[in-house]
Structure formats: C-alpha cells, structure tokens
Amino acid sequence: xxxxxxxxxxxxxxxxxxxxxxxxxxxxxxxxxxxxxxxxxxxxxxxxxxxxxxxxxxxxxxxxxxxxxxxxxxxxxxxxxxxxxxxxxxxxxxxxxxxxxxxxxxxxxxxxxxxxxxxxxxxxxxxxxxxxxxxxxxxxxxxxxxxxxxxxxxxxxxxxxxxxxxxxxxx
Ligand code: SF4
Ligand code: SF4
Numbered sequence: 075x076x077x078x079x080x081x082x083x084x085x086x087x088x089x090x091x092x093x094x095x096x097x098x099x100x101x102x103x104x105x106x107x108x109x110x111x112x113x114x115x116x117x118x119x120x121x122x123x124x125x126x127x128x129x130x131x132x133x134x135x136x137x138x139x140x141x142x143x144x145x146x147x148x149x150x151x152x153x154x155x156x157x158x159x160x161x162x163x164x165x166x167x168x169x170x171x172x173x174x175x176x177x178x179x180x181x182x183x184x185x186x187x188x189x190x191x192x193x194x195x196x197x198x199x200x201x202x203x204x205x206x207x208x209x210x211x212x213x214x215x216x217x218x219x220x221x222x223x224x225x226x227x228x229x230x231x232x233x234x235x236x237x238x239x240x241x242x243x244x245x
Contacts, residue, residue, distance in 0.1 A: 115176060115191040115224070118169055118207055119216035125156040128213060129188035132164040136180035136189055144170040145180060167209040172202050182233070184226040194220035 123129040132149020148166040153159070169180075181189050192215060199205055207215070 110193060113222075113224075114193055115178065115222050117171070117192040117194060117215060118180075118212055119190050119192055119218075119221060120164075120167065120188055120209065120212035121190055121216045121221070122213075123186070123188075125154070127154060127156060128163060128209075129186045130164045130167065130184075131186050131188070132162045132167075133185060135183040135185060139179045139183045141177060141179065142173045142175055144173050164209055167212060169207040169212065171205040171207060178224065178229065181224060181226050182229040187226050189226070190216070191222040191224060192220045193222050194218070 121129050130147075132147050134147050134149075137145040137147050146166070146168045147164055149162045149164050151160055151162050154161060176191075178191060181191060189212075194215075
C-alpha cells in the first residue's frame with residue numbers, strides 16, 4: 075500500500091514538473107515539417123471526365139496489374155444521364171492502402187485517365203479500415219485536389235517517348 079502511494083506521488087510530481095514546459099512535439103499531420111519533393115506521391119483519387127461523371131470505366135486493368143492485389147472494382151453498363159450514351163461505370167471501387175507499395179502501375183495502365191496519385195500529406199489513421207479507400211473517398215479526394223502531375227498518359231509517355239498522347243511527357 076505504501077509503495078502505491080509513493081508511486082502515485084512520484085507520478086504526480088512528474089506531471090507537475092512538466093505542466094509549464096514548452097511543447098516539444100508537433101501537431102502532425104496538420105503541420106508540415108518540411109516541403110515534399112516535387113515527385114512526392116501519397117494516396118489516390120478517382121477523377122471525373124469532361125461531363126462531370128466519374129472517368130473510371132470499370133475495366134479492371136488496375137485491379138489486374140496491381141502486384142499487391144489490393145484493388146477491387148465492380149462495374150455495370152448503363153446509359154449516361156449526361157450524354158445519353160451507354161458506358162460502364164464503377165458501382166464499387168476499393169483500394170486498400172494497407173498493402174500498397176506505391177508502384178503507380180495502377181495509374182499507368184488506366185485507359186481513361188481516371189485514377190491518379192495525390193501529393194497531399196497522408197492523414198494517419200487509427201485503424202486499418204482508415205486506409206481503405208472506397209469509391210466515395212476516392213472521388214472526394216479528386217475534388218479536394220492535390221493531384222500528382224503523373225497522369226496515366228504522361229506515365230506511359232515516359233515509358234515510350236515516341237508515343238503521342240496529347241499531354242507531352244514530364245511537366
Ligand atoms: S500503387 Fe499500390 S494500388 Fe497501385 S498498383 Fe501499385 S501496389 Fe497496387
Ligand atoms: S481506374 Fe482506370 S484502370 Fe481502374 S478500373 Fe477504372 S478505368 Fe479501369
């Protein structure tokens with residue numbers, strides 16, 4: 075019992091000693107400690123096409139190429155309410171960043187310039203689920219911006235400089 079009291083007093087005195095001390099930690103992730111390199115990439119986004127619809131056509135090319143097997147895309151064909159034309163849309167898109175190796179192959183193979191990596195600071199999560207990006211989160215990320223310069227077309231152009239994709243190579 076005596077020992078417990080001593081430990082309590084010791085802990086309390088430690089608290090008192092630190093009450094007025096200057097903070098030595100930084101409020102991450104809201105404070106940037108240093109600028110990111112130009113080519114820093116983290117996180118993903120699914121962009122819209124020129125009609126304001128999700129550009130993804132649920133072709134599953136990203137799902138098939140991903141070496142970590144962490145992308146799952148389910149799609150359906152339906153008529154576009156904007157253009158009246160039929161095309162495929164994703165009804166579910168899940169990208170589990172917990173096992174992502176940031177190889178960017180998923181971006182490179184996308185035929186519709188839909189998926190992009192982001193340059194924004196990645197907000198740490200408190201559970202593995204926090205790092206699972208859904209269709210809604212991916213589209214919200216695109217609206218938020220901070221998209222990498224590396225569009226699928228630009229990445230392909232870097233692999234094959236002869237290829238003309240209308241975007242040029244590096245920015
Ligand atoms: S960047 Fe991540 S999600 Fe994309 S292909 Fe590589 S491992 Fe898969
Ligand atoms: S993001 Fe691109 S590669 Fe992936 S399913 Fe959609 S259109 Fe295909």
